[in-house]
């Protein structure tokens with residue numbers, strides 16, 4: 073199956089929130105996201121990696137306009153679930169490689185990572201699906217990142233998410 | 234935009250590898266995934282959360298049949314990049330809620346998390362895209378998880394990924 077990269081999508085309207093050191097037990101993901109859903113805040117990426125020693129970190133992104141409201145809701149949640157701290161950043165941007173047949177081509181993801189590395193762009197967060205590899209980077213690297221990824225994948229135009 | 238859940242997909246052919254304590258600097262994601270791509274190993278999920286104190290964890294999933302070969306490749310990588318350790322598990326399964334308009338409905342994700350929590354099913358890893366919320370759980374919970382998610386979303390049949 074030949075992987076085809078259809079385009080590079082980006083979204084500068086992202087703010088990242090990381091709830092660190094949460095108990096890694098059933099119900100915690102719901103106790104974090106439930107109040108955000110109840111407040112009708114649109115969530116884009118949700119990322120959680122495997123825990124260690126009974127805790128893990130739970131991250132998600134919201135539109136920049138919802139950043140402060142989200143932090144306000146999480147203050148109560150943090151106490152309630154006993155999270156170690158909340159780390160947040162509204163100066164991030166998402167860059168995604170969009171294609172078909174991604175699943176069988178981790179070569180596309182590794183090309184993306186190499187291309188960003190060559191420009192000294194640090195990858196803060198990664199999430200993939202069958203048709204997309206998405207990374208969060210410092211917003212100051214958005215234009216540079218999109219430009220060099222274009223070149224690396226031989227594409228002509230971008231798509232703003 | 235009304236979110237519609239189209240179905241529940243699952244994949245029991247997953248093995249999870251977590252490269253823990255990697256330096257959080259440009260180039261590391263490529264140094265981990267490059268050798269896996271060069272070996273033509275199919276990678277499904279790639280997850281990395283925000284780092285702390287200069288390190289982070291980098292996780293990905295491969296087909297179970299590639300588990301040992303992947304671990305073999307990573308032994309050299311671990312030394313080369315100075316990762317703290319490699320934590321792996323081939324007894325996991327992926328469950329995904331597939332729908333449209335997911336992005337604006339974190340209510341779907343929170344319903345999924347609540348439903349799994351009510352059965353005492355721990356969520357090991359989470360990754361989302363615009364059309365999917367995917368979680369990794371212990372393989373022993375696959376059938377139970379799929380069944381209760383069906384009921385929670387009022388669906389009739391499943392789709393094996």
Ligand SMILES: C[C@@H](O)[C@H](N)C(=O)O
Nearest residue numbers: 097098099100101356
């Ligand atoms: C951390 C959180 O995902 C927890 N493992 C849960 O199942 O809710």
Ligand SMILES: C[C@@H](O)[C@H](N)C(=O)O
Nearest residue numbers: 195258259260261262
């Ligand atoms: C950990 C890894 O993603 C690193 N931040 C990189 O950019 O490669």
